[in-house]
Amino acid sequence: IAGITQAPTSQILAAGRRMTLRCTQDMRHNAMYWYRQDLGLGLRLIHYSNTAGTTGKGEVPDGYSVSRANTDDFPLTLASAVPSQTSVYFCASSDGGKPNSPLHFGNGTRLTVT
Amino acid sequence: GEDVEQSLFLSVREGDSSVINCTYTDSSSTYLYWYKQEPGAGLQLLTYIFSNMDMKQDQRLTVLLNKKDKHLSLRIADTQTGDSAIYFCASAGANNLFFGTGTRLTVIP
Numbered sequence: 441i442a443g444i445t446q447a448p449t450s451q452i453l454a455a456g457r458r459m460t461l462r463c464t465q466d467m468r469h470n471a472m473y474w475y476r477q478d479l480g481l482g483l484r485l486i487h488y489s490n491t492a493g494t495t496g497k498g499e500v501p502d503g504y505s506v507s508r509a510n511t512d513d514f515p516l517t518l519a520s521a522v523p524s525q526t527s528v529y530f531c532a533s534s535d536g537g538k539p540n541s542p543l544h545f546g547n548g549t550r551l552t553v554t
Numbered sequence: 555g556e557d558v559e560q561s562l563f564l565s566v567r568e569g570d571s572s573v574i575n576c577t578y579t580d581s582s583s584t585y586l587y588w589y590k591q592e593p594g595a596g597l598q599l600l601t602y603i604f605s606n607m608d609m610k611q612d613q614r615l616t617v618l619l620n621k622k623d624k625h626l627s628l629r630i631a632d633t634q635t636g637d638s639a640i641y642f643c644a645s646a647g648a649n650n651l652f653f654g655t656g657t658r659l660t661v662i663p
Contacts, residue, residue: 444596475653480562482642483597483653498650530596542587543651545596 443467444546446531452552453521461516461549463531471534472514473498473543474506476527483530489514521553556580556645556652565660572630574657576643579624583645586619588628591640591656600628600641635661 447462465472470491475483475498485498489508503525505517514533518525529549534541557579566572578586584605589597603610603617603626610617616629626643638661644651 473650480655482558482655485650488650532596542599542602543589543597545598547594547596 444531444533444544446529446546446549448549449547450550450552452554453518455522455553456520459518459521459551461518461529461531461551463514463516463546464512465514465531465533465544466512467533467535467544468511469533469535469544470511471541472508473532473534474504474514474516475530475532476500476525477530477548478527486516486529521551523553525551526553527551556583556647558643558645558652558654560641560643560654560657562655563658563660565662566633567662568633568635570633572628572633572637572659572661574628574630574641574643574659576626576628576654577624578626578643578645578652580645580647580652581621581624583647585646586617586626587644587646587651588615588617588626589642589644589653591642593639597642630659633659633661635663637661 444465473488474486487506489495492511531546532543587602588600591597614631618627640656642656643654
């Protein structure tokens with residue numbers, strides 16, 4: 441593992457199903473983030489965590505939940521998927537949890553909700 | 555939240571200079587970033603500029619910041635086919651980076 445690993449790479453999911461997107465980093469970064477990327481909208485923050493044990497809501501948190509049990513892992517859960525959650529999801533981390541610390545991104549999870 | 559705007563598309567010929575523009579609304583932004591996204595990959599940090607700077611140069615990349623007009627630009631000199639990608643500007647908020655929509659740069663051989 442080098443950097444940020446996201447799994448799965450892609451997934452097709454039936455509406456109403458529950459899904460957890462996994463994210464693991466090996467850089468010991470304090471802060472971690474989940475973004476969704478949609479054409480014409482750029483990246484929008486879903487949830488973030490400044491340090492293990494804490495989480496916060498971003499711009500578009502509804503329908504998503506996160507947990508941060510340890511420094512390395514930051515899973516994103518869709519409790520009951522809807523088609524509007526079709527998107528590419530990126531996990532990111534930064535050192536120090538400050539906005540002037542560059543973000544390091546995973547390669548993304550492409551999710552299609554049918 | 556902050557609004558960060560970019561044009562969606564830019565095409566240039568190989569060897570020419572590319573200029574990608576970005577405007578933002580939050581005058582208190584301390585750092586502004588440029589990220590590059592290649593197909594099927596996450597975003598990679600290209601460069602950043604602190605708000606008290608007007609210009610930053612890094613090899614083929616030049617970042618210009620007009621803080622009065624809240625305008626940021628990225629100039630790529632001698633653009634190569636490998637520069638074809640989506641470029642995002644981002645403005646630092648309290649707990650978030652606000653990203654623009656991204657500009658898809660296409661380099662024509």
